[in-house]
Amino acid sequence: xxxxxxxxxxxxxxxxxxxxxxxxxVEEGEVLGIVGESGSGKSVSSxxxxxxxxxxxxxxxxxxxxDGQNLLSMPEKQRRKLTGSEIAMIFQDPMTSLxxxxxxxxxxxEALKTHQGGSKKELTKRAIELLMQVGIPAxxxxxxxxxxxxxxxxxxxxxxxxxxxxxxxxxIADEPTTALDVTIQAQIIDLLIELQRKKKMGLxxxxxxxxxxxxxxxxxxxxxAGQIVESGPxxxxxxxxxxxxxQALLKSLPESSVGQSRLDALSGVVPGVYDRPxxxxxxxxxxxxxxxCRSVEPSTQGTLERQVKCHTPLDYEGxxxx
Amino acid sequence: MFxxxxxxxxxxxxxxxxxxxxxxxxxxxxxxxxxxxxAGERGVSAxxxxxxxxxxxxxxxxxxQYFRYVGGVLQGDLGNSLVTRTPVLDEFLALFPAxxxxxxxxxxxxxxxxxxxxxxxAVKRGTIFDHSVMTVSLTGYSMPIFWWALLLMxxxxxxxxxxxxxxxxxxxxxxDNTTGFMLIxxxxxxxxxxxxxxxxxxxxxxxxxxxxxxxxxxxxxRSSMLEVLSEDYIRTAxxxxxAPWRVIVIHALRNALIPVITVIxxxxxxxxxxxxLTETVFAWxxxxxxxxxxxxxxxxxxxxxxxxxxxxxIIVVNLLVxxxxxxxxxxxxxxx
Amino acid sequence: MSTKQMTVAEETMVAPVPRTPxxxxxxxxxxxxxxxxxxxxxxxxxxxxxxxxxxxxHSPSVxxxxxxxxxxxxxxxxxxxxxxxxxxxxxxxLSRLIHGARLSIAVGIVSVTFSLFLGILLGLTAGYCxxxxxxxxxxxxxxxxxxxxxxxxxxxxxxxxxxxxNAALAISIVSLPHYVRLTRAATMTEMSRDYVTSSRVxxxxxxxxxxxxxxxxxxxxxxxxxxxxxxxxxxxxxALGFLGLGAQPPTPEWGSMLADALQFVQRAWWVxxxxxxxxxxxxxxxxxxxxxxxxxxxxxxxx
Ligand SMILES: Nc1ncnc2c1ncn2[C@@H]1O[C@H](COP(=O)(O)OP(=O)(O)O)[C@@H](O)[C@H]1O
Ligand code: SF4
Ligand SMILES: [Mg+2]
Numbered sequence: 001x002x003x004x005x006x007x008x009x010x011x012x013x014x015x016x017x018x019x020x021x022x023x024x025x026v027e028e029g030e031v032l033g034i035v036g037e038s039g040s041g042k043s044v045s046s047x048x049x050x051x052x053x054x055x056x057x058x059x060x061x062x063x064x065x066x067d068g069q070n071l072l073s074m075p076e077k078q079r080r081k082l083t084g085s086e087i088a089m090i091f092q093d094p095m096t097s098l099x100x101x102x103x104x105x106x107x108x109x110e111a112l113k114t115h116q117g118g119s120k121k122e123l124t125k126r127a128i129e130l131l132m133q134v135g136i137p138a139x140x141x142x143x144x145x146x147x148x149x150x151x152x153x154x155x156x157x158x159x160x161x162x163x164x165x166x167x168x169x170x171x172i173a174d175e176p177t178t179a180l181d182v183t184i185q186a187q188i189i190d191l192l193i194e195l196q197r198k199k200k201m202g203l204x205x206x207x208x209x210x211x212x213x214x215x216x217x218x219x220x221x222x223x224x225a226g227q228i229v230e231s232g233p234x235x236x237x238x239x240x241x242x243x244x245x246x247q248a249l250l251k252s253l254p255e256s257s258v259g260q261s262r263l264d265a266l267s268g269v270v271p272g273v274y275d276r277p278x279x280x281x282x283x284x285x286x287x288x289x290x291x292x293c294r295s296v297e298p299s300t301q302g303t304l305e306r307q308v309k310c311h312t313p314l315d316y317e318g319x320x321x322x
Numbered sequence: 323m324f325x326x327x328x329x330x331x332x333x334x335x336x337x338x339x340x341x342x343x344x345x346x347x348x349x350x351x352x353x354x355x356x357x358x359x360x361a362g363e364r365g366v367s368a369x370x371x372x373x374x375x376x377x378x379x380x381x382x383x384x385x386x387q388y389f390r391y392v393g394g395v396l397q398g399d400l401g402n403s404l405v406t407r408t409p410v411l412d413e414f415l416a417l418f419p420a421x422x423x424x425x426x427x428x429x430x431x432x433x434x435x436x437x438x439x440x441x442x443x444a445v446k447r448g449t450i451f452d453h454s455v456m457t458v459s460l461t462g463y464s465m466p467i468f469w470w471a472l473l474l475m476x477x478x479x480x481x482x483x484x485x486x487x488x489x490x491x492x493x494x495x496x497x498d499n500t501t502g503f504m505l506i507x508x509x510x511x512x513x514x515x516x517x518x519x520x521x522x523x524x525x526x527x528x529x530x531x532x533x534x535x536x537x538x539x540x541x542x543x544r545s546s547m548l549e550v551l552s553e554d555y556i557r558t559a560x561x562x563x564x565a566p567w568r569v570i571v572i573h574a575l576r577n578a579l580i581p582v583i584t585v586i587x588x589x590x591x592x593x594x595x596x597x598x599l600t601e602t603v604f605a606w607x608x609x610x611x612x613x614x615x616x617x618x619x620x621x622x623x624x625x626x627x628x629x630x631x632x633x634x635x636i637i638v639v640n641l642l643v644x645x646x647x648x649x650x651x652x653x654x655x656x657x658x
Numbered sequence: 659m660s661t662k663q664m665t666v667a668e669e670t671m672v673a674p675v676p677r678t679p680x681x682x683x684x685x686x687x688x689x690x691x692x693x694x695x696x697x698x699x700x701x702x703x704x705x706x707x708x709x710x711x712x713x714x715x716h717s718p719s720v721x722x723x724x725x726x727x728x729x730x731x732x733x734x735x736x737x738x739x740x741x742x743x744x745x746x747x748x749x750x751x752l753s754r755l756i757h758g759a760r761l762s763i764a765v766g767i768v769s770v771t772f773s774l775f776l777g778i779l780l781g782l783t784a785g786y787c788x789x790x791x792x793x794x795x796x797x798x799x800x801x802x803x804x805x806x807x808x809x810x811x812x813x814x815x816x817x818x819x820x821x822x823x824n825a826a827l828a829i830s831i832v833s834l835p836h837y838v839r840l841t842r843a844a845t846m847t848e849m850s851r852d853y854v855t856s857s858r859v860x861x862x863x864x865x866x867x868x869x870x871x872x873x874x875x876x877x878x879x880x881x882x883x884x885x886x887x888x889x890x891x892x893x894x895x896x897a898l899g900f901l902g903l904g905a906q907p908p909t910p911e912w913g914s915m916l917a918d919a920l921q922f923v924q925r926a927w928w929v930x931x932x933x934x935x936x937x938x939x940x941x942x943x944x945x946x947x948x949x950x951x952x953x954x955x956x957x958x959x960x961x
Contacts, residue, residue, distance in 0.1 A: 337800060337801055340800075341801055348814075348817050464893070465938060466896050466937040468896075469934030469937060472923055472930050473930070473931065591805070594809065595807070618902070625816050629805075629809060632809060633804055640804070
């Protein structure tokens with residue numbers, strides 16, 4: 001049984017499909033990388049796992065289960081018991097993700113108290129331990145600090161402490177380093193990976209950084225305009241991408257563009273509400289697009305282990321199959 | 323925190339002197355000779371004019387007159403009423419509790435209705451409830467309260483006979499003036515039914531006076547809540563799996579209240595000027611009615627002193643609001 | 659990073675049809691039902707005000723001795739001759755209301771124009787000159803803001819003597835601070851813009867700068883404030899009239915009509931009800947329109 005399993009999950013805002021029939025699963029202790037441009041539905045799909053999509057957003061799925069429990073059919077109250085304890089999430093901008101009116105200690109202890117309870121003394125002790133675990137110096141004094149007194153990196157560490165407070169089995173990190181200084185980014189990722197290994201959590205790591213995914217993720221999902229265009233074991237996807245979009249992403253990496261023009265990368269942007277094309281959503285930007293692509297949407301080929309959504313997946317040499 | 327208070331205080335003092343300058347100038351802008359104006363129709367003889375002029379300092383240069391005036395004000399000397407001959411400050415102090423009592427009840431009414439209405443409207447935005455709150459509050463905000471007072475009086479006092487028409491208490495009671503607050507005094511007194519009578523006299527004026535602040539608070543709370551509810555930290559709070567009411571009451575409200583507190587503080591001005599109208603309609607013996615009657619009687623020292631005190635009260639309350647703002651907003655408390 | 663090249667192209671969100679700013683404004687404004695209702699009522703009131711002499715069935719001051727405190731037409735004892743009834747000296751309430759509209763709108767126009775004009779002048783001066791002039795103006799404005807506007811207006815009228823002109827003057831003075839603050843803030847932002855600096859380098863005269871370059875850029879908030887200013891003016895005017903500090907009898911002013919009616923509250927509800935309804939609806943209309951204008955003019959709120 002997988003830790004997290006989604007089958008044909010869609011999230012719609014009015015007419016607009018922000019997430020379009022995606023399926024994937026996460027195993028215990030596995031790191032899953034999700035990459036894709038801004039607006040491709042990465043955040044919305046993970047928020048729907050947390051149950052944080054509000055009206056008017058609508059979630060539909062054949063399966064959305066955590067550890068075999070159906071998240072969509074369970075009562076609200078029971079689901080809240082899972083969110084924040086079994087499944088936890090950290091967000092993109094740590095500076096705005098902590099409540100400015102409460103101390104760091106309060107916000108950590110609140111997570112502990114909600115799911116585990118305990119005396120004030122115990123909770124404080126646990127909070128200090130957590131701050132220590134996420135590498136915050138002098139944790140006793142930091143408990144009384146307010147968020148505006150912390151740097152971005154420190155705030156993200158506090159966010160991580162809150163997320164791991166109840167020993168979650170699945171941690172979703174939505175672009176956890178995008179808003180941070182480059183020097184801090186590596187530290188935060190190292191911390192996340194270290195915690196993931198130590199606690200054997202499943203980790204969904206959403207990021208723009210392909211190199212990072214290649215380095216730490218077991219499996220990877222590439223999203224485009226709300227759809228999964230390719231997924232599979234990280235090593236395989238990166239060595240032999242089967243989807244033109246993945247290929248383009250990889251080509252745009254600095255290290256792969258030695259000698260060749262970086263303009264190989266796709267031009268254009270992810271289609272929005274008004275400019276969704278017919279057929280394959282990538283067709284306006286895809287170098288291999290045919291008339292068939294422009295009129296008929298490709299189906300997802302392969303198993304959940306290795307999906308690709310293209311009429312003519314690329315072969316080992318990176319050329320479209322006929 | 324102490325520094326914060328000091329800094330605010332240093333901003334308030336020039337404003338206070340500005341207001342003394344204003345009230346001083348106003349009186350000197352009255353067309354005609356101040357002594358003749360004060361003497362009214364009876365007129366004064368030339369000797370008496372000169373004597374009064376010297377006594378009141380009108381023969382001095384203006385700036386000396388101003389310094390004398392401020393000096394007097396700082397010692398609590400606001401002059402004497404031309405009509406009753408009693409010190410303005412004493413008259414004010416005798417009437418002030420009535421206005422405070424009315425204003426507090428009105429403020430409580432405004433807060434207890436406006437705040438929850440605004441919160442629920444924000445949480446249930448787009449629903450019928452939300453639209454009704456917005457409609458009612460815009461109407462309340464546009465309300466000519468002197469007419470609102472008459473209308474309520476017409477319905478509830480005249481037609482239904484549920485509440486008394488005017489005053490603070492039925493004439494059959496004789497209540498010792500211990501605190502000046504009728505609710506407390508009647509509570510302390512052993513006159514049967516006096517407390518109920520005081521309460522029933524307070525209901526309509528409080529609703530009338532509280533209407534505009536209620537509308538403002540409801541609107542402000544709603545928009546502030548809406549803004550806060552879309553913040554990232556609300557998402558964080560929800561991602562912890564805490565109960566929805568806790569997200570709203572603990573996480574959202576605390577932040578949303580910061581601007582609302584300021585708005586509530588600003589309502590003190592609205593309350594005091596509204597009190598002028600409300601007290602006039604309900605014959606409520608407070609400073610609003612006193613000021614208007616003094617204007618009618620051309621009792622200038624009372625007008626001058628009354629305006630100065632009211633303005634001072636408003637700046638002091640605004641100062642307190644500012645300080646409270648610092649207490650609930652850690653970002654301000656810690657900034658140096 | 660890696661995805662940079664793919665996101666360089668400019669936003670190609672295809673909005674349904676491109677519009678001119680005016681069409682854009684009208685599109686947002688007309689989607690706000692309250693604002694449109696407000697506008698319609700304001701147009702109606704302005705019509706009444708302009709043509710009061712023709713629209714009103716009676717003269718506002720003629721006293722019909724045989725028809726004192728007549729109830730509205732639809733009630734027992736009412737007469738269709740006096741649709742909304744008559745007051746204690748037999749004047750037609752409907753006619754007085756219509757003529758009162760003229761007065762209220764006139765006072766609104768006069769006081770808004772006056773405070774708008776003076777406010778812009780002071781605001782531009784403060785923002786443009788900075789330094790001691792700015793500080794002086796702003797301190798005075800702060801002091802005025804420390805006083806509730808009605809109290810200040812009462813104080814001014816108490817000194818100048820009660821009359822409709824003095825009341826209008828008082829109302830314009832007390833609404834001054836908002837305009838000054840708005841204009842000053844806008845001026846300060848505009849002053850730091852490059853085009854202003856360059857026009858200064860070229861040697862554009864300060865007056866030209868202020869009125870040609872800077873003023874058009876702060877029009878939107880001023881328009882909103884002026885609309886809301888109308889509602890405050892009408893409300894304050896009525897309050898002053900009610901307190902006997904504004905229009906003097908027998909002027910058909912809504913507030914003073916209420917004050918005159920005070921002693922008949924118990925006997926003749928219509929004398930009290932209708933003037934108040936007029937004040938309420940008119941003020942509400944201006945507030946609705948002001949809100950609608952703000953939403954339509956504020957680009958931040960547009961999706
Ligand atoms: N509450 C919402 N209402 C309407 N559209 C939304 C909402 N949230 C997200 N979207 C849309 O969904 C799409 C996917 O967004 P998101 O998941 O945030 O992308 P990303 O991959 O950058 O995280 C975007 O086009 C965004 O505009
Ligand atoms: S289906 Fe066609 S357009 Fe779409 S990615 Fe494959 S080749 Fe490109
Ligand atoms: Mg995102």
